[in-house]
Amino acid sequence: MNLAHVHLLVNHFPTVGTVIALGLFLVALVSHSVDLKRAGLVVFFIISLITIPTYMSGNAAEEMLRGRPGVSTSAIEAHRNAAQLAVVFMEFTGIVSWFGLWRFRRQSNFGRATLPAVLLLSVVTLGVVGYAANIGGGIRHPEIGDSGTVVAKGTTAGSKNAPATVPEKPAAAKELEPGGIGDYVTGEKWMWPTCETLHFVGLSLLMGVVLLIDMRMLGVVKNVSFAALHRLLPWAVLGFAVNLLTGMLFFAGRSSQYTTNSVFQWKMALVILAGVNALYFTMFDETWTLKAGDDAPVMAKVMAGSALFLWIAILYCGSMLPFLGGSF
Amino acid sequence: MDLLNTIEHNQFSQWVTNSPSVWAFPMFLFLHTAGMSIVAGGSAIIDLVLLGMWPKQPIKPLERLYPAIWVGFWVNAITGTVLLCADATAKLGSLDFYLKMGFVFAGVYVLHTMRRTVFADPLLDKGPVSRSAKLWAWASLICWFGAITAGRLLAYVGPVKGAPGANT
Numbered sequence: 069m070n071l072a073h074v075h076l077l078v079n080h081f082p083t084v085g086t087v088i089a090l091g092l093f094l095v096a097l098v099s100h101s102v103d104l105k106r107a108g109l110v111v112f113f114i115i116s117l118i119t120i121p122t123y124m125s126g127n128a129a130e131e132m133l134r135g136r137p138g139v140s141t142s143a144i145e146a147h148r149n150a151a152q153l154a155v156v157f158m159e160f161t162g163i164v165s166w167f168g169l170w171r172f173r174r175q176s177n178f179g180r181a182t183l184p185a186v187l188l189l190s191v192v193t194l195g196v197v198g199y200a201a202n203i204g205g206g207i208r209h210p211e212i213g214d215s216g217t218v219v220a221k222g223t224t225a226g227s228k229n230a231p232a233t234v235p236e237k238p239a240a241a242k243e244l245e246p247g248g249i250g251d252y253v254t255g256e257k258w259m260w261p262t263c264e265t266l267h268f269v270g271l272s273l274l275m276g277v278v279l280l281i282d283m284r285m286l287g288v289v290k291n292v293s294f295a296a297l298h299r300l301l302p303w304a305v306l307g308f309a310v311n312l313l314t315g316m317l318f319f320a321g322r323s324s325q326y327t328t329n330s331v332f333q334w335k336m337a338l339v340i341l342a343g344v345n346a347l348y349f350t351m352f353d354e355t356w357t358l359k360a361g362d363d364a365p366v367m368a369k370v371m372a373g374s375a376l377f378l379w380i381a382i383l384y385c386g387s388m389l390p391f392l393g394g395s396f
Numbered sequence: 397m398d399l400l401n402t403i404e405h406n407q408f409s410q411w412v413t414n415s416p417s418v419w420a421f422p423m424f425l426f427l428h429t430a431g432m433s434i435v436a437g438g439s440a441i442i443d444l445v446l447l448g449m450w451p452k453q454p455i456k457p458l459e460r461l462y463p464a465i466w467v468g469f470w471v472n473a474i475t476g477t478v479l480l481c482a483d484a485t486a487k488l489g490s491l492d493f494y495l496k497m498g499f500v501f502a503g504v505y506v507l508h509t510m511r512r513t514v515f516a517d518p519l520l521d522k523g524p525v526s527r528s529a530k531l532w533a534w535a536s537l538i539c540w541f542g543a544i545t546a547g548r549l550l551a552y553v554g555p556v557k558g559a560p561g562a563n564t
Contacts, residue, residue, distance in 0.1 A: 274433075
């Protein structure tokens, strides 16, 4: 099994998932059901997590498909560009949905702007994702799209102007690197170092909140209520959003080095698990009701321990990309 | 320079730099990054709370973050020394390295002072956060942001050497 298989496995999740989540959300809005609204937001959030490996495995599939008979290169490029835009909207939708869940936990309402924002974003996302999926279908199915001829296009991802310390790619990989934003990331001298710095800042912000919440659950910082710590969760999500954005820019600049790296695949799988783990601390009752001095329930301790494990493992995978997976 | 060369070429430094083992350079780099995230992240949470991002909640319990922050700091001090020894001539010839260390020492001083003054203040949590506490919090944020930035840029400015993959 390779990443192209993974792409085939998950590539319908963003489209079908958004349709289901939007349908659920519309029914919830019409019926004024709070539970359905929360369910819709949870589905949007989870779909936004699944979209990350969908997009990234798509680049691996691209590398395997390019140059094969019957595969439209122009359709691949159009699909990739549409998918980049779709991911951005999908992640925005996921983050705003998470904010709605977080706010409901605190104040028993979603806030005036949150639900309309999710509705608007999800409708736009559905349009963009549907467009990307439609082009994606045309890559291997000429009967539903343009049967473009195969053109081996030699894009170089701006390597000639890349910073000296952004390593050269193997010659075979150069033909497969994306253009557009990827060219900008590797071509602009300070873009890569700036993204790296922001990636570390985002990581620190995220780890600070994770550390404090996990210390509370494990009984080290017991004399504070969880409701108080819950207020800090948006800072962790902000850190995660910074890392997601900068991580996507790295990926756009050097996609072939990531897609061929098994450590990176582990990292992405762990990020999805950590995202699901974050939902527990965002919306579940058993942590929310913890007062200062209360001992956390066993489940909360397990989730706190697993959060620490997951984020340290994610950090480990990120650090090991050049060493275990052979990137850069 | 002879001393730096000697440090850089001793058996341990050479093992750190050239060994293909994951326990050599990669592990020290990972531990350094993990330690940094604990120090900078823990400090940032204290700073943000002092700056009013956590109103109407007790601040004193956050003092329990200090032991974790000091563990992170000592992990970084040890791994940083190892990484420095492995690349002594390049790092000690870089102005950016001294800038980074300046931010780190200033950050540690600010952290220590905040505990001694802000957290030891009997009036903490009995009224609004004092102006001086907020100034310390700003200073701390600036120091750790500066340390991360200067640390990351070490791979891009000044003499660049080190183990394969160190500069990514």
